[in-house]
Amino acid sequence: MASVIALGGNALGRGTAAEQLTVLRGTCAAIAPLLAEGEVVVTHGNGPQVGNELLRQERAADEVPPLPLYLAVAQTQAEIGALIETELSAAAGRAVACLLTHVHVDADDPAFERPSKPIGPFYSADQAQELERGRGWQLVEDAGRGFRRVVPSPEPLEIVEIDAIRALLASGAVAVACGGGGIPVVSRNGHLKGIDAVIDKDRASALLARQLGAERLVILTEVPAVYRLFRKSNQEEIRELPAAEAEALLPELAEGSMRPKVEAAIELARAGGETLITSADALADALEGRAGTRIA
Amino acid sequence: MASVIALGGNALGRGTAAEQLTVLRGTCAAIAPLLAEGEVVVTHGNGPQVGNELLRQERAADEVPPLPLYLAVAQTQAEIGALIETELSAAAGRAVACLLTHVHVDADDPAFERPSKPIGPFYSADQAQELERGRGWQLVEDAGRGFRRVVPSPEPLEIVEIDAIRALLASGAVAVACGGGGIPVVSRNGHLKGIDAVIDKDRASALLARQLGAERLVILTEVPAVYRLFRKSNQEEIRELPAAEAEALLPELAEGSMRPKVEAAIELARAGGETLITSADALADALEGRAGTRIA
Numbered sequence: 280m281a282s283v284i285a286l287g288g289n290a291l292g293r294g295t296a297a298e299q300l301t302v303l304r305g306t307c308a309a310i311a312p313l314l315a316e317g318e319v320v321v322t323h324g325n326g327p328q329v330g331n332e333l334l335r336q337e338r339a340a341d342e343v344p345p346l347p348l349y350l351a352v353a354q355t356q357a358e359i360g361a362l363i364e365t366e367l368s369a370a371a372g373r374a375v376a377c378l379l380t381h382v383h384v385d386a387d388d389p390a391f392e393r394p395s396k397p398i399g400p401f402y403s404a405d406q407a408q409e410l411e412r413g414r415g416w417q418l419v420e421d422a423g424r425g426f427r428r429v430v431p432s433p434e435p436l437e438i439v440e441i442d443a444i445r446a447l448l449a450s451g452a453v454a455v456a457c458g459g460g461g462i463p464v465v466s467r468n469g470h471l472k473g474i475d476a477v478i479d480k481d482r483a484s485a486l487l488a489r490q491l492g493a494e495r496l497v498i499l500t501e502v503p504a505v506y507r508l509f510r511k512s513n514q515e516e517i518r519e520l521p522a523a524e525a526e527a528l529l530p531e532l533a534e535g536s537m538r539p540k541v542e543a544a545i546e547l548a549r550a551g552g553e554t555l556i557t558s559a560d561a562l563a564d565a566l567e568g569r570a571g572t573r574i575a
Numbered sequence: 576m577a578s579v580i581a582l583g584g585n586a587l588g589r590g591t592a593a594e595q596l597t598v599l600r601g602t603c604a605a606i607a608p609l610l611a612e613g614e615v616v617v618t619h620g621n622g623p624q625v626g627n628e629l630l631r632q633e634r635a636a637d638e639v640p641p642l643p644l645y646l647a648v649a650q651t652q653a654e655i656g657a658l659i660e661t662e663l664s665a666a667a668g669r670a671v672a673c674l675l676t677h678v679h680v681d682a683d684d685p686a687f688e689r690p691s692k693p694i695g696p697f698y699s700a701d702q703a704q705e706l707e708r709g710r711g712w713q714l715v716e717d718a719g720r721g722f723r724r725v726v727p728s729p730e731p732l733e734i735v736e737i738d739a740i741r742a743l744l745a746s747g748a749v750a751v752a753c754g755g756g757g758i759p760v761v762s763r764n765g766h767l768k769g770i771d772a773v774i775d776k777d778r779a780s781a782l783l784a785r786q787l788g789a790e791r792l793v794i795l796t797e798v799p800a801v802y803r804l805f806r807k808s809n810q811e812e813i814r815e816l817p818a819a820e821a822e823a824l825l826p827e828l829a830e831g832s833m834r835p836k837v838e839a840a841i842e843l844a845r846a847g848g849e850t851l852i853t854s855a856d857a858l859a860d861a862l863e864g865r866a867g868t869r870i871a
Contacts, residue, residue, distance in 0.1 A: 294640060295640045296642055296643055331635075331639040331640075332631075332650075334638060334639055335628075335631035335632060335639065338631065338634040338635040338638070339630050339631040339634040339635070342630060343627040343630055343631065344590065344591045344627075346654065347592050350654050350657055350658075353653040353657040354653050354654050355650075356653050356675075357651075357656075358646050358649055358650050358653075360649070360675050361645070361649040361675060361677070361758055361769065362646075364675065364767065365766060365767045365768070366766075368766075368767060369765050369766045369767075374736070374738055376675075376739035377674070378674055378675070379652075379653050379656050379660065379672075379673035379675070379751075381657070381660070440670070442670055442746060443670060443743055443746060443748050445746075446742045446743055446745065446746035446748070447739055447743070449742065450738060450739060450741075450742035452738070452739050452742070455675075462657055470661060470662075470664075470665045472661070
């Protein structure tokens with residue numbers, strides 16, 4: 280059975296590289312049973328890491344040219360991929376291969392008209408004005424904390440390296456791909472062109488699962504399941520969630536958190552795939568149907 | 576015919592991402608004939624890029640934890656790999672896949688006892704003392720410019736992801752691998768462990784060519800060939816250089832520049848492989864035996 284496993288921030292860790300390795304060791308132990316079963320691609324987010332990298336770029340901007348955002352996304356694929364590969368190859372007992380992954384987006388995606396995803400460090404009002412003029416960025420005020428760059432979050436359309444991922448899986452390797460949702464690119468005159476945007480990693484993972492014909496997408500997040508009435512006294516853990524019911528539930532799910540995960544699961548369900556949303560700690564139980572939320 | 580093509584700084588460009596893309600467009604046009612011939616792996620250096628990244632890490636060190644050097648090497652594999660992939664996929668007319676690459680080194684390599692490779696920004700004497708105490712770095716004074724970190728440059732022993740590279744080549748993709756000489760790792764209790772060192776990219780490329788059984792390693796550098804009496808009035812371009820003669824020539828070649836390239840070529844020649852050292856501009860002539868230096 281082919282699986283795509285999407286690791287969220289809690290499964291990756293934050294802080295120093297050593298701290299992240301410790302968290303990843305636990306995550307890789309939790310997903311070990313899935314690694315034994317068949318073809319596996321591990322995907323991952325990059326929120327804290329790309330935030331750190333963008334801050335580094337700014338702090339050194341007077342001395343070395345800052346990279347465009349799409350290259351900072353690329354950097355985090357390798358940085359996090361190297362950490363994952365270290366722990367995953369020990370846990371999997373087989374080869375792990377981390378592939379730089381680009382994802383096609385549509386240059387006419389409406390997301391480009393309303394950049395909505397805040398990214399990188401905070402700036403003063405003066406700095407924000409200068410960055411808007413100098414670099415053509417769009418910045419919005421975040422109450423009390425200053426101004427922050429916002430970038431588009433377009434829909435992922437196609438994984439550029441899908442055949443390479445298939446080849447790695449066929450060779451028996453566990454693949455690490457689509458880090459941070461992938462490097463967003465458009466095609467222009469036969470050239471790939473990197474785009475300053477970020478792709479939601481769960482949507483990219485669902486696309487990957489669809490393109491691979493994977494039977495399962497596992498989204499590891501900080502809570503063991505999707506809840507109705509989340510964080511209310513009468514919250515209710517959902518075990519099975521048919522796509523139609525999932526759609527009805529969307530408005531009550533947290534934007535930028537559980538909602539995009541369930542949206543990704545709905546997209547995959549429409550293509551015949553199944554998604555399991557759970558935490559690393561609850562994964563063993565979830566695989567036996569005693570925890571987590573299954574969307575199909 | 577399988578080829579490994581190693582891109583040096585001149586073939587990659589420096590400066591902004593846009594400037595690097597322009598240089599890479601020319602390089603990829605130059606290597607296009609090789610891309611049509613069979614299996615190709617493109618490797619590359621990362622000197623200016625990893626220098627920039629280490630400087631960024633330092634400038635933001637009070638706000639976000641600096642990454643260990645091996646992860647900065649990883650970052651540059653993706654940053655440069657994404658730029659190469661953009662131009663190479665257009666020039667090759669077939670899929671390009673960039674793989675995060677680790678390279679095994681020996682924890683007892685004598686290089687670890689005498690770090691020799693200067694890397695990253697310059698520091699004052701006070702900063703140097705603090706970094707030696709606080710981070711256990713070794714720093715040396717560079718006449719007039721301040722203190723600089725030095726790291727070991729151990730011998731590359733084995734490409735960790737060699738089977739994955741083979742799988743990518745078999746799938747028909749052009750592979751990009753071993754960026755910056757690869758991420759140096761040692762094995763410890765079944766775990767890969769990243770090591771703060773840098774591997775010479777030409778030696779890593781020769782190892783890769785050997786492990787792949789490639790028939791040819793092409794090292795693209797800033798000069799069209801290896802010279803006897805380089806930069807003297809009677810300098811003499813060398814067309815064919817048997818390994819034994821190459822060995823005798825080593826002492827007169829520039830350390831850290833042409834010498835490691837010829838050393839890598841000698842290693843490969845001993846394993847039955849052939850190396851062509853030339854510039855991107857002279858490559859077309861070199862492939863027809865009218866330029867460049869062939870070491871076999």
